[in-house]
Amino acid sequence: MADVAHIPKSFDLAEIACALNVTKRAIEMRANKENWPFEARSMRGGQKRFFASAALPADVQAAVLLRHAPKVEPAQTSSRGPAWSNERIAAAWLRFEAASDNLKAQAQHRLKALCAVDALHANGLPLMQARAQIAAQQQREGVRGCGAKTLERLMAQIDGAPREAWLALLLPRNRGCLVEAECAPQLWDWYKGHYLTRARPSHASTYARAVEMAKAQGWAIPSSDTLERRMEREVHRATQVLLREGPEAAARLLPPQQRDASVFGAGEAVNGDGLKFDRLWVRFEDGEVINTATAWVWQDLRTRRILAHRVAKTENTDLFRLATYDLTGVCAPRDVWVDNTRVAANKLMTAGAAGRHRFKADPEDGLGLLLMLGMTPHFTNPDKETGNPGAKPIERAFGIGGLHSEVATHPRFIERGYSKATAIDVAELREVLALEIARHNAKLQRRTQNCRGVLSFDQAWEAAQAERPSRVLSDSQRRLLLMSREVVRAEARSGFLSLDAGRGPHGRNRYWCEHLPQHAGQKLAVHFDPDNLAGDVHVYSLDGRYLFTAQHQATVAFNDTIAAREHGKFKQRRIKAQKQVADAEVRMNEIERTHLYQSAIGAPLPEKPTRKRGQKVVAGNFQRVADPVRDAQREPLARTGTDDARESSLNDFMERLQRKQLADRL
Numbered sequence: 001m002a003d004v005a006h007i008p009k010s011f012d013l014a015e016i017a018c019a020l021n022v023t024k025r026a027i028e029m030r031a032n033k034e035n036w037p038f039e040a041r042s043m044r045g046g047q048k049r050f051f052a053s054a055a056l057p058a059d060v061q062a063a064v065l066l067r068h069a070p071k072v073e074p075a076q077t078s079s080r081g082p083a084w085s086n087e088r089i090a091a092a093w094l095r096f097e098a099a100s101d102n103l104k105a106q107a108q109h110r111l112k113a114l115c116a117v118d119a120l121h122a123n124g125l126p127l128m129q130a131r132a133q134i135a136a137q138q139q140r141e142g143v144r145g146c147g148a149k150t151l152e153r154l155m156a157q158i159d160g161a162p163r164e165a166w167l168a169l170l171l172p173r174n175r176g177c178l179v180e181a182e183c184a185p186q187l188w189d190w191y192k193g194h195y196l197t198r199a200r201p202s203h204a205s206t207y208a209r210a211v212e213m214a215k216a217q218g219w220a221i222p223s224s225d226t227l228e229r230r231m232e233r234e235v236h237r238a239t240q241v242l243l244r245e246g247p248e249a250a251a252r253l254l255p256p257q258q259r260d261a262s263v264f265g266a267g268e269a270v271n272g273d274g275l276k277f278d279r280l281w282v283r284f285e286d287g288e289v290i291n292t293a294t295a296w297v298w299q300d301l302r303t304r305r306i307l308a309h310r311v312a313k314t315e316n317t318d319l320f321r322l323a324t325y326d327l328t329g330v331c332a333p334r335d336v337w338v339d340n341t342r343v344a345a346n347k348l349m350t351a352g353a354a355g356r357h358r359f360k361a362d363p364e365d366g367l368g369l370l371l372m373l374g375m376t377p378h379f380t381n382p383d384k385e386t387g388n389p390g391a392k393p394i395e396r397a398f399g400i401g402g403l404h405s406e407v408a409t410h411p412r413f414i415e416r417g418y419s420k421a422t423a424i425d426v427a428e429l430r431e432v433l434a435l436e437i438a439r440h441n442a443k444l445q446r447r448t449q450n451c452r453g454v455l456s457f458d459q460a461w462e463a464a465q466a467e468r469p470s471r472v473l474s475d476s477q478r479r480l481l482l483m484s485r486e487v488v489r490a491e492a493r494s495g496f497l498s499l500d501a502g503r504g505p506h507g508r509n510r511y512w513c514e515h516l517p518q519h520a521g522q523k524l525a526v527h528f529d530p531d532n533l534a535g536d537v538h539v540y541s542l543d544g545r546y547l548f549t550a551q552h553q554a555t556v557a558f559n560d561t562i563a564a565r566e567h568g569k570f571k572q573r574r575i576k577a578q579k580q581v582a583d584a585e586v587r588m589n590e591i592e593r594t595h596l597y598q599s600a601i602g603a604p605l606p607e608k609p610t611r612k613r614g615q616k617v618v619a620g621n622f623q624r625v626a627d628p629v630r631d632a633q634r635e636p637l638a639r640t641g642t643d644d645a646r647e648s649s650l651n652d653f654m655e656r657l658q659r660k661q662l663a664d665r666l
Contacts, residue, residue, distance in 0.1 A: 054123035062133035065116040092168040181222035196243040267331030267470025274315040281423040296323040305457035325481035331470035340379035366542035495520035511550035
């Protein structure tokens with residue numbers, strides 16, 4: 001039998017009264033009446049009587065031993081009885097672990113009853129009487145399933161088993177009713193096919209239609225609750241959610257990923273998105289009233305502080321570009337997270353970035369403005385089925401209680417902005433948005449990793465900046481964001497550039513400088529100010545290297561003789577300067593080249609041609625026969641001081657260009 005050394009040998013009045021669920025005075029009176037033998041012990045506060053377990057009445061023993069029977073935890077040891085194999089005991093523990101708490105509690109009650117029977121029998125009470133006493137006490141306590149016969153059967157069930165395995169072996173084996181109501185297979189397949197659809201019909205509606213079909217076909221059909229329980233038992237909940245609610249709902253059943261933004265410094269990584277104020281009708285500067293006013297917002301990933309924003313009629317590339325310009329006035333991040341949309345993943349800003357799956361990728365696209373400024377774009381998937389649109393932290397600043405609702409319910413807009421007749425001005429929208437962003441950043445006790453439930457976004461930003469200041473850009477670098485970008489091919493002969501942007505009645509805007517003929521026929525990236533197409537443009541190679549500045553070539557009237565004359569003078573000066581450059585390039589004349597070559601090959605040197613006196617010069621392609629009458633009729637052209645100054649300046653420029661080219665070759 002089991003070891004009962006863990007059960008106390010004697011009990012005081014309080015323990016006996018607690019076991020019998022009566023008062024201490026009632027136990028004291030019964031003990032005096034029945035003359036229970038006791039042992040007086042000196043305790044703190046006086047003497048206390050202890051009653052030996054074996055000397056107590058049988059019913060009292062049963063109650064006390066049941067109360068003090070140990071609660072065995074489900075643990076296995078290596079000691080096994082010879083009649084019980086390790087595999088059998090291991091299978092019993094697996095069944096115990098898979099059982100419900102109710103069945104485990106019944107096993108605990110059975111184990112306590114058997115331990116109490118064992119203790120009573122060890123105290124000298126016959127085994128049958130011990131079982132009867134324990135069964136009677138269990139009945140008085142309201143425990144069912146522990147009669148004398150049951151205890152006898154349970155003892156035989158664990159006979160020879162190691163003590164550590166009793167708890168698992170005493171687990172009830174009742175499995176409930178396993179008989180399933182009859183249901184035609186075709187009917188069950190139809191029930192599942194109709195219920196597991198995106199129309200999401202209810203069980204009641206599906207069952208009603210199934211009953212109609214079963215009557216027509218003469219099929220047996222169980223109750224509605226039976227089919228509903230069978231659906232829950234046989235079809236996994238994730239499968240039900242996927243078929244009835246779609247992939248987006250099924251993805252929400254998976255645990256979210258926890259990401260640590262403290263790996264970045266302040267301003268080192270940002271994320272941005274567009275916010276449409278569709279609850280407000282807004283009047284813009286040109287008088288148009290629409291409810292699609294959109295702001296592009298940039299947020300720091302580490303501190304969650306909103307750094308910059310811009311408002312426009314709709315979400316477009318220029319809004320994204322200008323908001324990025326405002327961002328660079330605060331910091332210059334190295335990593336940028338945006339959605340892979342047509343606005344954020346445009347070629348102007350992100351051409352050449354890895355993972356960009358918008359527009360047709362072309363090797364000649366060059367680099368976008370973000371990459372040119374040292375910002376690496378990272379794209380998130382905005383698709384609700386295959387991606388997670390809420391992955392960017394800035395999404396949480398737009399939701400309930402965020403910027404959208406706070407701006408729409410601002411006190412200044414309570415009675416305005418809900419219709420075209422009550423539209424608000426865009427300047428007022430920009431003002432209120434700036435105020436709400438300031439309130440958003442200044443709110444204390446933010447429950448983010450960096451704020452720790454204490455700081456505001458502003459305070460977290462200031463602390464992070466003090467620890468490691470963010471990177472900044474120069475004004476010349478930031479000015480790139482004020483310009484649009486277009487990849488064009490230089491004209492094959494002169495190399496002038498023609499932009500599609502701002503095409504008007506006179507065709508496309510054209511730009512040229514003296515360096516463009518060197519790149520004739522090549523594709524170049526042209527950065528221009530969309531608000532000033534008549535200004536200079538900056539030309540870059542497709543790999544992001546700055547080349548030069550090109551000037552706008554204005555279109556003139558067909559009969560503008562002054563412009564034609566100036567253009568002719570410009571061409572003459574350019575040709576003259578080019579001749580000087582050409583002469584500087586060919587520093588060795590033809591005679592010197594001939595002498596050098598003839599001496600190298602050992603051939604006799606040719607004699608220098610001489611012209612005898614009186615010999616006439618034969619007219620050639622670059623020679624003119626003298627004609628005194630004609631020459632006398634030609635008046636010398638007067639050269640103005642302005643022309644002399646311009647030609648002198650041009651000559652100086654060509655000399656500097658010539659020296660630079662010679663230095664480059666050397």
